[in-house]
Amino acid sequence: MDDIAVLGKKGYSLRNTLGEGSYSKVKCAYCDRLKCKVAVKIINKMKTPADFWERFLPREIEALRCLQHPSIIKTYEIFETSAGKVYIVMELGENGDLLDYIKITGAMREDFARMKFQQLASAIKHCHDSNFAHRDLKCENILLDGGLNIKLTDFGFSKLLSRDENGKMILSNTFCGSAAYAAPEVLQGIPCDPRISDIWSLGIILYIMVYALMPFDDSNIRKMIFFQKQHRIPFPSTQHLTVECKDLINHLLQPNVSQRLCTDEVLKHAWLQTPNSTVESPLSAPEEGECSHNPREGKPKQKHKAKSTDLIACFTKNSNRRHRTSAEVNK
Structure with a gap:
């Protein structure tokens, strides 16, 4: 039948x-x-x-x-x-997925991104509080309904967390998902709490929301991990984000897992509490852990500085490279 x-x-x-x-x-x-x-x-x-x-x-x-x-x-x-x-x-996600939406509309206004990200972070908190890690968070797995509300989907790589006889969390060392969104510890095959790795993916998604760019180029995994571990996040000067928004991105894309935020801390962050945030002057000095150059204008001043990657070009080029193992890192 x-x-x-x-x-x-x-x-x-x-x-x-x-x-x-x-x-x-x-x-x-x-x-x-x-x-x-x-x-x-x-x-x-x-x-x-x-x-x-x-x-x-x-x-x-x-x-x-x-x-x-x-x-x-x-x-x-x-x-x-x-x-x-x-x-x-x-x-049904009537308005398709978040990636297609951003491809069509471009970078979100910060107040709109705040509302959408709050919905997403709340969904992830519910997963984590229920002892589930999603493990494949990316824009393609976030649908939008008729009112453009976030609808998290695709739990094919999700994992119900378990503990050993001493009550200690059993760590995950399986790579799954998409390299462009994966945390450095996942790419390196380091045993980790997959909920903390979900937080890194949230940081990639927020960056895409507000810039319509990928923060790191995953065409070379080893080089990407180097930039990620340096905690040098490119903040293009073409988009003037508030200090609070940049601060949240910096804390989400924290390579040190012990310093990365949990979902409760994400939802309590200043950027999600009030729309009355301070827009950083385009002439102000870059904060610690960020770079302020526009990747499309000349060379960066620092010797080792990550570049943002064009969103559409990145996903067109990488459409056949979704699932990679940590063995690639050691090639």
Whole structure:
């Protein structure tokens, strides 16, 4: 029985394809019961490796069933057929994903970025408080509904955190996700608390929101890690951010995991508390840990200074380099 017939029996009228991944496809459908459009993720067991079917898919389903939050995509129904297909019926992100939105509209105004980032950080706090780490935070996995509200999705790499017999957190040393968003400790294969690594990814996302640029070029992983560990974050002079916004980015993209913020600290940060922030003068000196040059204008003054990377060019060039292992770092 094909997808149209299977979903038709459940009251869903299948429509266009929204996207396709390595092991699944997502289609739009109309739900007779809900009287609205929904997204249906269809996974074919026959086309997926055993590791995905036995490990990653159960994790995703468990996360979708456990995590209920206004800024996390809502799951309406999950069912499997005898033919080996799993159907996950979810809330539809009517305005697509955050990356496509930024490609079209450019960098967000800071007050708008503040509202969207607060929604995202709140969703991640809910995940972490529920002992889940997302482990694949990126703009493509953040959908926007009809009101441009954040809807976090794609929990395929999520992990339910566990503790040993002494109550100590069992660290993760598995690389998953996208190199451009991954924390340096993840890229280096250093055992870490994946919640702290999620925070780094939040920093990359916030940077993209306000600059429509990538802070680091991942075409050379070893060089990227060098710049990340130097804590030299490029802040282009073309966009005059408030001191508070830059400070939050600096704390999120902190290479020292012991100094990186947790979700509670992120949500209590001054930038998220008030819109009355101070805009830094374009002539003021760069703060510690940042560089103020425009990467499109001449050479940086410092010898080792990271460059921002054009967002569209980066993702066009890197579209086939999503999943890399820490072994690349040592090449």
